[in-house]
Amino acid sequence: MSQEIVDTVSQYLTPNVPIKLISQGAEAVVFTTPIHPYCPSDEKLIDDKPVQYIIKYRAPKQYRHPIIDKQLTKHRTLSESRLLAKLYLIKGLHVPKLIATDSYNGYIWQEFLGEDLPNDCGFSNLKNFLWMNSKDPYNDIVKDTLFKVGEQIGLLHINDYCHGDLTSSNIVLVRDTDNINWIPYLIDFGLGSQSNMVEDKGVDLYVLERAIISTHSTFADRYNEWLIEGFSNVYNKQGKGGVKKLGEILKRFADVRMRGRKRSMIG
Numbered sequence: 001m002s003q004e005i006v007d008t009v010s011q012y013l014t015p016n017v018p019i020k021l022i023s024q025g026a027e028a029v030v031f032t033t034p035i036h037p038y039c040p041s042d043e044k045l046i047d048d049k050p051v052q053y054i055i056k057y058r059a060p061k062q063y064r065h066p067i068i069d070k071q072l073t074k075h076r077t078l079s080e081s082r083l084l085a086k087l088y089l090i091k092g093l094h095v096p097k098l099i100a101t102d103s104y105n106g107y108i109w110q111e112f113l114g115e116d117l118p119n120d121c122g123f124s125n126l127k128n129f130l131w132m133n134s135k136d137p138y139n140d141i142v143k144d145t146l147f148k149v150g151e152q153i154g155l156l157h158i159n160d161y162c163h164g165d166l167t168s169s170n171i172v173l174v175r176d177t178d179n180i181n182w183i184p185y186l187i188d189f190g191l192g193s194q195s196n197m198v199e200d201k202g203v204d205l206y207v208l209e210r211a212i213i214s215t216h217s218t219f220a221d222r223y224n225e226w227l228i229e230g231f232s233n234v235y236n237k238q239g240k241g242g243v244k245k246l247g248e249i250l251k252r253f254a255d256v257r258m259r260g261r262k263r264s265m266i267g
């Protein structure tokens, strides 16, 4: 199946745009390419390596009626692109830069972020980064990174946007210029939305908390504390109004967690 999709994409993009498959998820297939869609002859180099771009492609789903499938693809591709474009303009918030959208055919071209971690620890998302640090799990860099991840979520929420699928794989870490610290970026806004609902914000926090508990259970309490410290920091800086909003979100977060516990007890 995946070779079929690769062939379709290669044919559509022509041999002028070489692609490499990096992920096949439930929603989309993701490729890298060294080609910029508007400046194809302008292959940039960083540290002697060609700059990469991400191509996210929503393939047609055979089980859907073809007309509905086309409408859904167009709608989801456009909605994710619009969201990326709006979020990119929020000061301090880090999301990939949108480069091009071909909504009728389901393509989003965006900035490539992150790198391969040393010692075969995989791609630099939060999940792999925490694995990489599991021998010294509470070091200052881990603490600082989780605080900054919390701040990113706080910035997203205080601007009334929600992610919708906030797992530790959807947080990509980019090395800071000092080569020691990491800058978190939020990716994959396929289920994202503009929302001022405390419920949506509470669910975002719960999804990430669960993701961290499931992959790093021994250290999860401290990790989640640092995330919430960073999150709270953004709201606390906004004075009384921010503190009030923060209280509402954290209360709802506790309610969502309680509901989750009840559900898992009942089964």
Ligand SMILES: Nc1ncnc2c1ncn2[C@@H]1O[C@H](COP(=O)(O)OP(=O)(O)OP(=O)(O)O)[C@@H](O)[C@H]1O
Pocket: 022, 023, 024, 025, 026, 027, 028, 029, 030, 054, 056, 096, 110, 111, 112, 113, 114, 123, 165, 169, 170, 172, 187, 188, 189, 190
């Ligand atoms: N801008 C980016 N820079 C670097 N890697 C990226 C970028 N966007 C996506 N990826 C990689 O591709 C993977 C899948 O991307 P994304 O989550 O957007 O697609 P998806 O189909 O919604 O995935 P899933 O169904 O697994 O959630 C990411 O986990 C990440 O490893």
